[in-house]
Amino acid sequence: MKINIQIHYSFGLLNALSLSVALLLAGCKTSPEPAQEPASLPTPKPAATLACHAAGSPAWQLLGEQRWPLDTSWAGTPISGLSSIDYNPADDSYYLVSDDRSAKDSARWYQARIRYNASGLQQVSITGQQYLQTPSGTPYPSSRTAAADTAVPDPEALRLLPGGRSVVWSSEGDFARGFGPALQQAGLDGSWQKTWPLPALLQGPLQLATGRGPRNNMTLEGIAISDDQRSLWLAMEGALRQDGPLPRRGQIGGPLRITQYDLASQQPVRQIAYIPDALPKDNLLLPLIAINGVSEVLADGPDHLLVLERAYVLGAGFSARVYRINTQEASDTLAIDALQDAAYTPAHKELLLDFAQLGLRTVDNLEGMTWGPRLASGERVLLLVSDNNFNPAQVTQFLALVETPACASASGNTSGHAGQSHRN
Template sequence: MKRFFPLAAALALGATPLLTACEEVSLPDLDTSIKVKSLRFIGEKIVPFQQQYNGTTLGGFSGIDYRADNDTYYIMCDDASALQPVRYYTAKLAFDKSSFTGVTFNSVTTLKRPDGTNYPSTATDRYNSIDPEGIRYDAASKHIVWTSEGVRNVTVTPPVLTNPFLRESTTEGAFVADYLVPPIFQIKATENGTRSNGSFEGLSFTPDGRYTFTASEEPLYEDGPRADFNVEGSPIRIIKYDKATRQPIAQYAYRLNAVHKAPIPGDQFRLNGVVEVLALSDTKLLAMERSYAVGATPDYSVKIYEIDLAGATDVTNMTLQGTSYTTASKRLVLDVATTGINRVDNIEGFTFGPKLANGHRSLVLVADDNFSNSQISQFLVFEVMP
């Protein structure tokens, strides 16, 4: 999302070398359940600000996924065609269990609208606006699935009301099909449904390939207030899909933490929401909460939780405000600030990478710099301790 412009000075960004692939590449395994007890930090790499690649501007990295058969990462760019057409990148990351030595970009692909045309820039057509966020590679279909949060602007006439989506495309960028989005998530001119820029940031397939999960970043208007500095427990919704049919089969509520700090001044922008999910089984996921407050120190906080949907109420036909239901449980796995890195930035995506030499999985996080020189395009690598 491109709405955060922190006051912190820009960090020095050094060039990243072009290096070889990871120490070991693993093929997809047949586990239907992945265990994550804790995460051990391996290293960080930063892509220089406004670095160019094949006529495009690198940055805005809002989602990432790993393709095991060719050791490639798919990275979503959330540029809404303002700089260049909506696109995703592929890259190689070079790391092992003790060091992270480089990020190398290999390709860029333009994502097309269903009619085969490019998404227009909001500078020329604000009514076809888009907010690309999440991306996953599906090894079964050899397609990608990606998300847009939707856009709501009622200050103009007629209002801009662009619905969120989950969209399947070929790896060449051509439209294949849309997932069915429940009507309650539609963008409306009234205070109903999805808040602007508050919908589907992340998505994930279960290890067995049967289901797709996505989550709204913020609560629907009907479900309650947004997270705030003194507002704990705002509920967002996680949708479970049958991947084969692209039809929703359940919805679950998840409660957000409060915003980590009060903004300065106190009336300035602040937010906390779920910006990514990563399925561990058909009932357990990792969820990333990213909190931001203008002028605060630190301005960002990013925490990863293991969440469990077993026992949670299916809230498909419920409004969450003033209703009794059981939410997903959550267990803190990592506060990114405990890694000791110089800056926790606008981290919005994560994926399991290849297994390390000791057989443990790796986990890769990526930050969206909002194309601002006060932020960083940041990659973080961890060892998964099962």
């Protein structure tokens, strides 16, 4: 999801603060464009030892951070709007899709090299880019030049499919021009291969006659491939209109839908409901300009997903949390037309990480999440990237988090650590 009012397809509610700061910063002198690899700031030095966490409850601590300013470029185009990250072990590279709606350049993804070890995050550099292509074999045009029958995509998630020869990517849709969200498959050269079917309820745009359907800019935001490589999970960012309201002050949001696909048939087979948090605390002296929703999902063992919730509140900025859910304990909602007032069991949420507890200067608009290679000592590493919304007031933020070892007993749990379990 785009959260920058300088672009017409962004959150319409975030105008005031974002535009004011962006205009101020836009007048500042920017550094020269790097020839190839983008510049980055030094990564923070990680803690010398890993804090433990309660047995049975995953937790992470900061391994390192890299922050890129808006003028970081590749081939003359800003490297911005990074909305997903996925690791390809075949060539030890990362794929990052941009949610640029072919405005700065045609819709595209980047390939990157990321290097880290126990001492921190050492390197993040772009090594190439690939344009996504229409079924006719051409790069996607902008809204200014697109034919009436061609949607301009808003890419938000991208994952490599098993076998590593294709990717699947989601678009939130082109509602202004009458196109709903889409799930597409492409080759590694960006060539279009097929469109995956969406459950009827997720197709848009809004049904004017009934007032039902997906909300603009709150649709297909996250993709996960199951550990057994038999399923794909497709997450909405927010609730359908008939399923409930968006989160408010002191009130959780209506349930959003996470759909399971059978990878062999590429058909939706099941769906679960997930309840997003209420809005974070805000400055009550300012108008309520805020949003909270799911920005990514990631497989975490059999029948489990990590869910990244990202929020923005005017005056407070961005915040993010990672939850773990059991996909098998929730009801199947695929055949339920409207979840509001319906009988169903949503996914149980276990809070694993509040990014406010990592000691970062700021948390930006985190939208991508993937597992990277383990450290030499065996710990898992979680990598995240933020979408800077092409906004000078933001940065592209790369985070590397290392999973902490379990404590000897629950009583040995470190006080106030980021991964404390909230399971009852």
